[in-house]
Amino acid sequence: MREKSFVIWLLLIALLLLLVINPLARLLWASFEHPETGAFTLANYAAAYGRWRHVEALINSLVIGLAVAALCTVFGVPMAWAVSRTDMPGKGLVWAAVLGTFIMPNYLGAVAWILMAGPNAGWLNRVYTAITAAEAGPFNVYSKTGLVLVIACYSFPYMFVFTRSALDLISSEMEDAASTLGAGALRTTLRVTLPLALPAILGAFIVEFLESIALFGAPALIALPARFQVMTTTLWQMFEFPPRVQEAAAYAMPLLLITVFLFWLQYRIIARKGYVALTGKGGERRLVRLGPWRWALLAYCLFVTSLSFFMPMLVVLQAAFARAWGRGFSWDNVTLRNLRFVLFDQTATRAATMNTFVYAAAASVIALTLALAIAYIVARRLVPLGRALTYVAMAPFVIPGIVLAIGFYAAYTTKPLVLYGTAWILILAFATRFLPIAYTNSDAALRSINPELEDAARILGAGRLLSLRRIVAPLLKRGLAGAFILVFIPATRELSSAIFLYTTGTQVLSVLLFDKSDEGNFEVLSSMGLILVVVTVALVLVGFRMVGRDFLLRRTAT
Amino acid sequence: MSRLVLTDVNRRFGTVTAVDRFSLTLQAGEFVSLLGPSGCGKTTTLRMIAGFLEPSEGTIDMDGRRISAPGSTLPPEKRNMSMIFQSYAIWPNMTVAENVAFGLEVRRVPKDEMRIKVQRILDVVQMGHLGGRYPQELSGGQQQRVALARAIVVQPAVLLLDEPLSNLDANLREEMRYEIRRLHDEFHITTVYVTHDQAEAMVTSDRIAVMHQGRIEQVDAPRALYARPRTRFVAGFIGRTNLLGGLVRGEDVVFDHFTIARDRFAEAAALQGQVSFSLRPQSIHLYRQSPPASERVCVVPGVVAQRAYLGEHWDYTVRPAGSALALRVTARPHEVFELDEKVWLELDPRQMALLEPE
Numbered sequence: 001m002r003e004k005s006f007v008i009w010l011l012l013i014a015l016l017l018l019l020v021i022n023p024l025a026r027l028l029w030a031s032f033e034h035p036e037t038g039a040f041t042l043a044n045y046a047a048a049y050g051r052w053r054h055v056e057a058l059i060n061s062l063v064i065g066l067a068v069a070a071l072c073t074v075f076g077v078p079m080a081w082a083v084s085r086t087d088m089p090g091k092g093l094v095w096a097a098v099l100g101t102f103i104m105p106n107y108l109g110a111v112a113w114i115l116m117a118g119p120n121a122g123w124l125n126r127v128y129t130a131i132t133a134a135e136a137g138p139f140n141v142y143s144k145t146g147l148v149l150v151i152a153c154y155s156f157p158y159m160f161v162f163t164r165s166a167l168d169l170i171s172s173e174m175e176d177a178a179s180t181l182g183a184g185a186l187r188t189t190l191r192v193t194l195p196l197a198l199p200a201i202l203g204a205f206i207v208e209f210l211e212s213i214a215l216f217g218a219p220a221l222i223a224l225p226a227r228f229q230v231m232t233t234t235l236w237q238m239f240e241f242p243p244r245v246q247e248a249a250a251y252a253m254p255l256l257l258i259t260v261f262l263f264w265l266q267y268r269i270i271a272r273k274g275y276v277a278l279t280g281k282g283g284e285r286r287l288v289r290l291g292p293w294r295w296a297l298l299a300y301c302l303f304v305t306s307l308s309f310f311m312p313m314l315v316v317l318q319a320a321f322a323r324a325w326g327r328g329f330s331w332d333n334v335t336l337r338n339l340r341f342v343l344f345d346q347t348a349t350r351a352a353t354m355n356t357f358v359y360a361a362a363a364s365v366i367a368l369t370l371a372l373a374i375a376y377i378v379a380r381r382l383v384p385l386g387r388a389l390t391y392v393a394m395a396p397f398v399i400p401g402i403v404l405a406i407g408f409y410a411a412y413t414t415k416p417l418v419l420y421g422t423a424w425i426l427i428l429a430f431a432t433r434f435l436p437i438a439y440t441n442s443d444a445a446l447r448s449i450n451p452e453l454e455d456a457a458r459i460l461g462a463g464r465l466l467s468l469r470r471i472v473a474p475l476l477k478r479g480l481a482g483a484f485i486l487v488f489i490p491a492t493r494e495l496s497s498a499i500f501l502y503t504t505g506t507q508v509l510s511v512l513l514f515d516k517s518d519e520g521n522f523e524v525l526s527s528m529g530l531i532l533v534v535v536t537v538a539l540v541l542v543g544f545r546m547v548g549r550d551f552l553l554r555r556t557a558t
Numbered sequence: 559m560s561r562l563v564l565t566d567v568n569r570r571f572g573t574v575t576a577v578d579r580f581s582l583t584l585q586a587g588e589f590v591s592l593l594g595p596s597g598c599g600k601t602t603t604l605r606m607i608a609g610f611l612e613p614s615e616g617t618i619d620m621d622g623r624r625i626s627a628p629g630s631t632l633p634p635e636k637r638n639m640s641m642i643f644q645s646y647a648i649w650p651n652m653t654v655a656e657n658v659a660f661g662l663e664v665r666r667v668p669k670d671e672m673r674i675k676v677q678r679i680l681d682v683v684q685m686g687h688l689g690g691r692y693p694q695e696l697s698g699g700q701q702q703r704v705a706l707a708r709a710i711v712v713q714p715a716v717l718l719l720d721e722p723l724s725n726l727d728a729n730l731r732e733e734m735r736y737e738i739r740r741l742h743d744e745f746h747i748t749t750v751y752v753t754h755d756q757a758e759a760m761v762t763s764d765r766i767a768v769m770h771q772g773r774i775e776q777v778d779a780p781r782a783l784y785a786r787p788r789t790r791f792v793a794g795f796i797g798r799t800n801l802l803g804g805l806v807r808g809e810d811v812v813f814d815h816f817t818i819a820r821d822r823f824a825e826a827a828a829l830q831g832q833v834s835f836s837l838r839p840q841s842i843h844l845y846r847q848s849p850p851a852s853e854r855v856c857v858v859p860g861v862v863a864q865r866a867y868l869g870e871h872w873d874y875t876v877r878p879a880g881s882a883l884a885l886r887v888t889a890r891p892h893e894v895f896e897l898d899e900k901v902w903l904e905l906d907p908r909q910m911a912l913l914e915p916e
Contacts, residue, residue: 450645450647452643452644452645452647453645453647453649455608455610455634455641455643455647456641456643456647456649456708457649457660458610458633458634458635459608459609459634459635459637459639459640459641459718460635460640460660460661460664460708460709460712461635461636461638461661461664461665461712462635462660462664463633463635464633464635466664470660471649471651474651475649475650475651
């Protein structure tokens with residue numbers, strides 16, 4: 001039973017393989033390939049791990065990853081509990097601040113923290129010396145501690161969302177059962193509520209760890225000036241001219257393996273049976289009355305979000321509109337020069353702004369089209385072994401962006417298909433990187449449409465493609481608009497894959513921001529970051545109107 | 559109006575056989591129901607007729623033309639059939655009129671003619687005034703009528719209905735049964751109707767095919783199916799029944815503590831060895847005094863073991879004297895018997911349907 005549309009499905013599957021499987025295969029291949037002769041060799045691994053510098057960077061990554069995950073737990077879990085289970089005031093404010101944190105790209109956060117806690121000139125140090133009359137402030141963002149704090153500030157929202165969704169599903173009856181047996185509120189929370197949320201917290205811990213070891217932006221902005229290395233910065237240095245692709249591929253392998261293994265572990269922990277409370281909506285939920293303690297909890301939430309959102313946003317805004325950020329908050333220091341410079345005056349930044357949104361839009365369209373087609377093929381069993389396609393489409397979820405970029409570099413800088421040097425390699429890399437987001441959303445949108453609606457069109461004489469166009473497409477529109485935004489937002493700020501794949505003329509804002517960071521022109525950096533943030537906020541507001549308030553911070557990650 | 563012939567149709571999903579050697583011929587203009595419990599393969603059969611599924615073995619022909627065979631199946635859109643789905647499948651992005659017009663549009667019917675046809679069919683299903691509405695603004699029954707109009711307006715060769723009434727409430731369901739039959743009497747479209755509700759099948763169908771575990775158990779007109787079920791499954795699935803096991807000994811059939819002469823049964827010639835019969839509760843009559851014996855009926859003494867008053871009738875359980883049998887008997891509301899009361903059961907052997915051995 002071969003339909004006319006069959007050829008289209010095969011072409012789309014081929015594209016999927018080209019985007020996901022080919023780069024991974026070429027990455028693996030490159031790691032065993034002699035740079036000149038192309039013969040099989042283990043020399044790349046020897047080169048990658050034969051230097052203490054490289055091993056040290058690996059250790060740094062792991063240690064920083066663990067520290068970040070721990071700090072995220074300290075930040076995120078109490079906030080999630082406060083918002084989900086207690087009568088703490090100001091929940092809306094806290095929620096908005098977490099959303100604000102989520103919207104800020106981590107490298108912009110790093111820039112903000114350099115402004116806040118740079119040695120000597122940082123705002124926090126200036127405030128400290130002004131108050132204590134000390135010689136110098138104690139804060140120095142250019143340190144491992146500084147890096148851990150910055151990364152944690154911009155990844156704890158995951159912990160918050162995971163934990164909160166778990167807590168939201170625990171019925172008060174569980175807690176009541178403990179109370180009737182004589183347990184107090186504190187004991188109930190520690191012995192019943194939190195343990196029930198533990199799988200989610202563990203899962204989030206793993207995600208935080210993986211996020212931070214795969215991160216490039218903040219580490220590059222902070223670790224390089226601080227003269228230490230992590231894995232991602234080491235990989236980046238291997239791409240300084242002449243690029244040592246094979247060595248980088250070999251060096252990236254452990255990162256890939258750790259990620260795949262831990263995501264699998266995370267999946268197992270979350271999916272573990274026995275935590276009945278998490279399988280469905282529980283009964284009624286009542287809030288824990290905290291008395292005066294609720295103010296303490298609110299203070300803690302505001303403290304964390306001050307570190308992650310309020311203070312950084314303030315200094316970024318100040319710098320973006322300042323003639324010189326060090327001259328502080330005064331009216332004669334305010335100017336629109338920086339924004340005008342970024343948006344209109346300078347060719348490079350103007351082009352990068354344009355590129356950012358054009359590439360992100362193109363990548364979103366490609367990712368969504370492909371994801372939708374694959375989800376459809378799987379749902380309607382149009383080809384044998386369709387299930388396997390799901391795994392392929394979801395695979396980029398467990399591939400660190402930087403590893404994917406090296407794979408793209410390895411696959412598409414040489415014949416038969418040379419994309420390097422064109423915008424397409426960036427667009428396709430973005431599309432691949434965010435394909436899982438597109439896929440989960442397309443799949444959900446498609447599942448919400450009863451297949452009988454399509455069958456009804458078929459039996460009345462419409463072919464498959466006509467039914468898709470007339471019936472399925474109009475019904476999908478709404479669901480897909482939300483999905484588009486969810487892909488578009490991360491695509492506009494993507495740095496870790498772009499940094500390996502851009503060339504002159506195909507820079508995007510994130511790359512330019514990073515490139516300009518060593519010039520020390522923080523006013524311009526802040527302006528660029530601000531443009532990204534403003535566009536993101538606008539899109540998020542559109543998303544709220546169209547899809548609902550929880551569309552961004554919903555837990556779709558598993 | 560088309561003749562539809564299914565020959566030895568098989569459908570497997572992996573190792574599970576959903577439909578097993580299914581053969582059935584529908585005459586042009588005939589209304590046949592596929593009746594059976596969920597999972598019996600009736601919907602699978604319907605979807606094979608529609609062309610959504612391909613048979614693993616066997617063939618389906620329409621008016622002498624092969625439309626389904628393993629490896630070569632005409633896609634649904636080329637079959638000139640219509641289908642009504644359990645969910646109605648009314649497209650929410652189109653108005654009622656647009657929904658109904660879709661099939662005509664695909665068939666490239668000229669605009670003016672289309673408008674007339676749509677209006678006429680909407681009038682037929684009493685929805686003429688609601689053409690401009692969107693489906694969300696309609697009740698379940700109205701959506702059902704739109705689905706019917708949409709399916710009939712294209713004058714399909716075959717109309718397929720997949721549990722079309724299962725999402726309606728009880729009153730509406732009863733009304734729509736008659737509506738579906740009325741439309742059939744008006745348009746005479748060859749129809750296959752899938753349902754698990756025997757009353758629906760009885761009201762609508764010319765013939766009913768009872769399915770069980772992928773096979774056809776029996777195909778017959780509603781009355782014949784009820785009066786003369788041929789298998790234990792059909793007897794139990796269509797209405798309620800009493801199953802009586804007996805042993806043929808010479809000229810008698812010996813039951814538990816009573817005996818009936820063999821020649822009084824309708825299928826006298828076929829009786830041999832172990833036999834079992836289905837006897838409907840309303841085919842048994844209860845008497846306080848022994849009724850006069852006759853050639854036709856057999857009278858057995860018994861005791862009322864259980865009773866329930868259901869308003870429209872009494873539901874008794876009677877044990878024939880000395881027997882382990884418990885016979886269910888339906889009696890009219892004024893036929894009142896007390897618990898443990900001695901009664902006489904009047905059994906009519908010709909109403910006892912011989913069941914095929916298991």
